[in-house]
Amino acid sequence: MKAAILVFPGSNCDRDLATAFRAAGCDVTMVWHKDTALPAGTDIVGVPGGFSFGDYLRCGAIAANAPVIGALRDHAARGGYVLGICNGFQVLTETGLLPGALLRNARLKYICRTVGLRVEGESLFTHAYGTGTEIALPIAHHDGNYYADADTLDRLEGEGRVAFRYTETPNGSQRDIAGILSENRRVLGMMPHPERACDPAQGNTDGARLFAHLAGALTAA
Numbered sequence: 001m002k003a004a005i006l007v008f009p010g011s012n013c014d015r016d017l018a019t020a021f022r023a024a025g026c027d028v029t030m031v032w033h034k035d036t037a038l039p040a041g042t043d044i045v046g047v048p049g050g051f052s053f054g055d056y057l058r059c060g061a062i063a064a065n066a067p068v069i070g071a072l073r074d075h076a077a078r079g080g081y082v083l084g085i086c087n088g089f090q091v092l093t094e095t096g097l098l099p100g101a102l103l104r105n106a107r108l109k110y111i112c113r114t115v116g117l118r119v120e121g122e123s124l125f126t127h128a129y130g131t132g133t134e135i136a137l138p139i140a141h142h143d144g145n146y147y148a149d150a151d152t153l154d155r156l157e158g159e160g161r162v163a164f165r166y167t168e169t170p171n172g173s174q175r176d177i178a179g180i181l182s183e184n185r186r187v188l189g190m191m192p193h194p195e196r197a198c199d200p201a202q203g204n205t206d207g208a209r210l211f212a213h214l215a216g217a218l219t220a221a
C-alpha cells in the first residue's frame with residue numbers, strides 16, 4: 001500500500017505521519033508542496049498537521065493553493081483516499097474537498113491535551129474501531145472550532161459523515177464535531193492526531209489501529 005505525504009513549509013507532523021504509516025507496513029513517499037504530481041500508484045494522500053506557511057491569512061489557506069493541490073484534487077476525484085490531520089483538515093476545508101471551516105477555538109487559546117472521542121460514520125477510517133466506540137487521541141491546535149451552516153451540519157449527520165465527535169468539546173466545535181468524511185467517505189479530515197498515539201512510548205496506541213486497518217484494507221483491495 002502506497003502513501004504519499006504532502007509537505008509544506010511549516011508542516012511539523014509530516015514525519016510522525018510517515019512513521020505511523022510505515023509502522024503499519026505502508027510504502028511512504030514525501031511530496032514537496034511545489035511538486036505537481038503524486039507518485040504513481042498512490043493509494044492514500046496524507047495531509048499532515050503543523051503550521052503551513054506560518055498559519056498566515058487563515059490556517060491552511062495558503063497551502064490550499066500550493067501547486068501540489070491540483071494533484072490532490074485529481075487523486076480525490078479518482079476516488080483516492082485522503083487523510084487530513086489537524087492543519088491537514090484545515091487545508092482540506094480550505095480547498096473545498098470537505099465542507100465547513102475551522103475557526104479560532106472558542107476560548108481563543110491553543111489547546112494541547114488528550115481528548116475523548118466517539119467513533120461514528122461508516123468508512124475505511126472508522127472501521128478500525130467500530131461505530132459507538134470511545135477512544136482517546138491528542139489534540140494540539142488554536143483553530144479547531146468546526147463551523148458549518150445548519151443545512152450542512154444536518155446533511156453531514158443525516159449521511160453519517162461525522163467520523164469522530166468529542167465526548168466533551170474542547171474548542172467550541174458545532175455539534176462536537178472532531179472529524180468529517182467526504183460524500184464518498186474516502187476523504188477524512190480530523191483535528192485530533194492519531195499519528196501521535198501509535199506507540200506505547202507515547203502513552204496511547206489508539207491511533208495505531210486506524211493506520212493498521214487502513215493499510216490492511218488498502219493492501220487487500
Ligand SMILES: NC(=O)CC[C@H](N)C(=O)O
Binds near residue numbers: 048049051088141142
Ligand atoms: N497541530 C496542528 O496541525 C495545528 C494546526 C494549526 N496550526 C492550529 O493551531 O490550529
